[in-house]
Amino acid sequence: MNKNASAVGRKAIKAINDLAAHRGPDGEGFFFGKQFALGHRRLAILDLSRDGHQPMAYGKRYVITFSGEIFNYLEIREQLLLDGYRFSSETDTEVILCAYDKWGTACVERFNGMWAFCLYDREKDILFCSRDRFGIKPFYYSDTPRRFVFGSEIKQVLCGKGGSAVANVRAVRDFLIEGYSDHTRETFFDGVSALAAGHNLVYSLRSHRVDERRYYTLTARDDLPALDEWAASERFLAELHRSVAYRMRSDVKVGTCLSGGLDSSAIAALSSAVTRATSSARFQAIHAKGGSGRLDESGFARDLAAKCDIDLFVIEPSVDDFIEAIDEVVYCQEEPFATPSIFMQYFVFQKAKQIGCKVVLDGQGGDEVLLGYERYYSAYLRSLPWHAAIREFFSITGHSRLSPREVLGYLLYFSVSRIRIARLKRKFAYVRPEYLLRFPNIANLNAACRNVRALQRMEIERFQLPHLLRYADRNSMRHSVEARLPFLDHQLVEAAFAVSTRFKIRNGWTKHILRVALAGLVPDNILWRKVKLGFEAPDAAWLEAAGADMQAAIGRSAIVKHMCKDKPDFDKIDRGTLWRLYSIAKWEAIYSVQLTAGAGESPRSSGCSNPNRTPHPIRMN
Structure with a gap:
């Protein structure tokens, strides 16, 4: 225009x-x-x-x-x-x-x-x-x-x-220091x-x-709160089945991501059922194996595939795959991103394109609508009478990966903003003090931790779901694949939002209503898993292999130098912070981001360059 x-x-x-x-x-x-x-x-x-x-x-x-x-x-x-x-x-x-x-x-x-x-x-x-x-x-x-x-x-x-x-330093600051x-x-x-x-x-x-x-504000449907847990779970399953059926409407092949976790298993099981009812072809799913030991969820994915007659493709991206894809994924995502696990998702959609799945279903949104994250425990415990909170506290330690000490840590960390802010100030002591003066995001989130529904709304609208949706959109569309998200059907979200919290977290189990609803459809070893991963990347091996390049890129970053009064001590920085610094530096380099505006608008911009150019596909100066 x-x-x-x-x-x-x-x-x-x-x-x-x-x-x-x-x-x-x-x-x-x-x-x-x-x-x-x-x-x-x-x-x-x-x-x-x-x-x-x-x-x-x-x-x-x-x-x-x-x-x-x-x-x-x-x-x-x-x-x-x-x-x-x-x-x-x-x-x-x-x-x-x-x-x-x-x-x-x-x-x-x-x-x-x-x-x-x-x-x-x-x-x-x-x-x-x-x-x-x-x-x-x-x-x-x-x-x-x-x-x-x-x-x-x-x-x-x-x-x-x-x-x-030109860099928006406010956004860079929030990402680096607070992780948002x-x-x-x-x-x-x-x-x-x-x-x-x-x-x-x-x-x-x-x-x-x-x-x-x-035009839209998330509200709880008023026809669900009076239901008991069994009726609520049946209603939720019906909504999820309808949502999946809607998202199977296509004139091209549809597949799904399958991490082996509860959400992706639910989508895969229901999608396969829809496929069997309308076609003789086997439904297809893709799993990204993160390595061995704790990171290996492939056994769960195979169990689900066997039970639901799914044709499963397992990929295992290597260190070389990761290093070769770094510039491409940074270009694809357009903005810094918080974890290398984004690469696992990228490789899943790459495989989807190879096998001809033009539409891929994904379990994104399940944790947000059903209180799947462990940080929800803090708000949940605070919502209960003291005697019920004590009982639930011990149930949480038995039905999650958290020890009693860790549950107490979550309760304090996500309830008292002063603790989080003090910790961040110590952690980022090398950052210029003007970037450590105010922490409104943390203050807002911790205030919401007093009310489960308020926290859930904030996570859906601002602090959790939006960046996950950006990751999925860029990774899928980079491979010309459309990602569809059944858990984010607005009618289903409104139904879940209305369901009593005690049905979503019960006896220490997160997403309890979904576990009950899927009984018989999904293997029990998946239904009652304590550990949540989801296409987890082998961060330690990948970052160790890229370590020299990461430190060099961070050292060259004008944005990092501008924000830091001291050079970051790489021996003391945790992997998450190291990755965020590197993500900022790579984004700055690949998009030639400047700290201040140049001469203003010009009729020519080399930003309109060949979109397939690699390894540095775009230049903005």
Whole structure:
């Protein structure tokens, strides 16, 4: 969008579009307005014919570019047919257009799915943009005096706004010291924002004003709290089965990730059942083996595959695979990330592409909606009467990997912000003091630990789920694979949110309601596992092999030097902090990130470079 009323040239929009070629290798398309242009890369999932081409027009009034899936599109389509609408394709894209024509911007409230789209309304002279309720699909934008640019990936926005890449030091600070990312609308790049989950954005082509409004707030369904545990578990299983069935709707092959943990096993078991009911082909799953001993979950994955008649593929990425993929994954993720386990996920989707699974289901979201993390114990214990809390305390030590001392540590660490802040100040004593003055994120989270539901909402909306969704989206789409997340069906999330906490954590077991619901469907050794991993990477071996390069990269980082008053002592830094420093340094190098802005916007940006270039695929200065 050029705000000076000049037309957007084909070369400019194609350069932006090409940077997302991996997100849609099945075709490209463009629409040119008077002062704006829309580009689209197609990943054909529904209606593989030319009828699914985008940008898609409806009549002479609407044009849309859409990423994602509306899983209940068949039900909405039937309703629209009764109201007199007619369709020329079998796509969910056309359903969005007709739904907008009937219900306006409120149409998104009827969608069950994951989406990021921009719809041009000629009559109102607006661009109506929307992002799904939990932010599964990305939407980034930049609004400068000269241009408004948006895209599914940050590299597209950097290219479109025509400037150098400048670090958002606030985001870097939160990531390095507190370990948080994707927790605000800001990105690691100054001037690039994310459209918040559950929000619409309307851009006026007349006034060039941006109006961003929330359309969804997570609320508990009022028809579930009165149910007993057995009825609640049956209801939850029914919701999960419906969600899985919705996400099996596809005109291409569907598979799943299978770590061997409870969430991925639930999805795999239900998906295989849906497949057996409709096809003679065996359902396929992919497992990433993290090594031997504690990290090896392949036995659990094989047990599930045998019980559910699943064709299982096991991969075991090596140290060499990790080192060879570092630059590619950093480029793929676009922003620093907190753990090398992201590489395991990357290799899983790489394998999915190799075996022809264009759609892959994933168990992401199960821990957030069912209180699967051990830190929830703190809020749970505080919510109980003292005598019940003591009894539950000892149940936790028997049904989790935590010792009594560790449970007490969790209770204090996640309840008293002063303890966490003091520990971080000691740990990061080499960081400049101005970055250690305030810790609002920790203060907010620890305050929420007084109430389980408040903590759960904060984890879903800000501090846990958003960065996990970014990892999954980038890793899957880099391989032209669509990741679908049954645990994040909004109806299922609302149902889980309403269920009593004592059903989600019971006798020390996290996600108790899911364990009860899956009895007989999933092997008992998976149902009642105490240790939670989930595609855990062999961090120690990988980081030891990359140690020299990591220290050298950190030493070259202008951002690290700017933030630190002393040189980090690598002999005293824990692996997690070392990785975060390295992740910042590699991101800075690969995207040529600067600490301050250059001369401003220029008509040329080498950010619009070949998206497949390696090992340093993009340069921004």
